[in-house]
Amino acid sequence: MTNTTTRKLFRYLCLLTALANMGGNLVILMFYRPILKLVGAPLPVDIFSFTFVCGFSFAVGVMAWMIFRDPERSIRLVVAVIVGKGIYAAFTFYFYYAGELHWFYRVFGIWDSAYTFIFLFFLIHLQSPDLGELNSGAVRRGNDAPRTKKALLLYYSLTDNGKGAIKRVGAGLEAEGYSVTEKRVVVAAAEQDLFAFPFRKRLAFLRIMVRAILRLPAKIEPIAIPSNHDYDLIVVESQTWFVGISAPVEAIFQDPANRGIFAGRDVAVVNVCRGLWRRPQAMLVRWVEECGGRVVGARAFANPGREPIRSFSLFIFLGAGAPGKPAFLKSVLTPQHLSDEALAKLEAFGHDLARRPAEPAVATIVKGAA
Secondary structure, three states, X not given: OOHHHHHHHHHHHHHHHHHHHHHHHHHHHHOHHHHHHHHOOOOOOOHHHHHHHHHHHHHXXXXXXXXXXXXXXOHHHHHHHHHHHHHHHHXXXXXXXXXXXXXXXXXXXXXXXXXXXXXXXXXXXXXXXXXXXXXXXOOOOEOXXXXXXXXXXXXXXXXXXXXXXXXXXXXXXXXXXXEEEEEEOOEOHHHOOOOOOOOOOOOHHHXXXXXXXXXXXXXXXXXXXXXXXXXXXXXXXXXEOOOOEOHHHHHHHHOHHHHHHOOOOEEEEEEEEOXXXXXXXXXXXXXXXXXXXXXXXXXXXXXXXXXXXXXXXXXXXXXXXOOOOOHHHOOOOOOOOOOHHHHHHHHHHHHHXXXXXXXXXXXXXXXXXX
């Protein structure tokens, strides 16, 4: 979807929950006795607590309405709504598991759980409006430094999906006369057993998952690229690990010694995923910018298939250690590598990066010159 289409979708979702929260809670407060009787739910024991909860939900609806009216100026409200809906959903499921909640109230918990993520993704979109432009196919102007026609491809690949992607970008660059150096991020020896596929240890995937959620850094071997290198373009590839970039790639940026690699350079990013990619791409782009890199392009590609079977196929693949296993599920499981169409687009991306225009040099005027 284009940036404009995505923005419209999120705005209408904001409008939907605004009307539902404001109108729904007013109706429930005014007619709670017949409504609860109709669905078979018990009447509230404490009417004041019941009113407070309805008022809290109504207030979140008001904030959602304000976000709908002017999203770009409502970033803090988006954060507040994420927190508010998250708290409401958490309490709902707590009382559900405690066995003290009627199904009627569970519906609200499910609604708020879904909207917690919807507003989170809207926040990412609002804070990274440039990603829509970049993913539409745009390649920005590079800096005005002399072109050496040399490119550095930094990547990490657990299952070789990312490796295939970066090689096709490199093929496009080479076709345009670039000399390409591929540098795979190598996990330090102390953690190689953990970050090895097929997984060598039991529960390795679970450990990776927990670490990814908590954003715990991985230990990697030194990149060993000096800050005064002669590459005029750097391409960084990362997979999506639990709605974030992969730990070995993030470790590059977490080490201050590597930041000079990107400073003042043209940098493009490639994200490979099985689904959600917007937040990982935003994280990768912002890391590059924080290190002083000039982002000239960004692409994200997901494996073929539809949800939820694509996610189901991923977990089966990680557990089995190979595609198409077990055999009796082979006809159901989706492919675990990018399609030929996606790989062709990545190669075209390499061509476009090689042909990126340079920012016009700014003439320096010497004071007092004739």
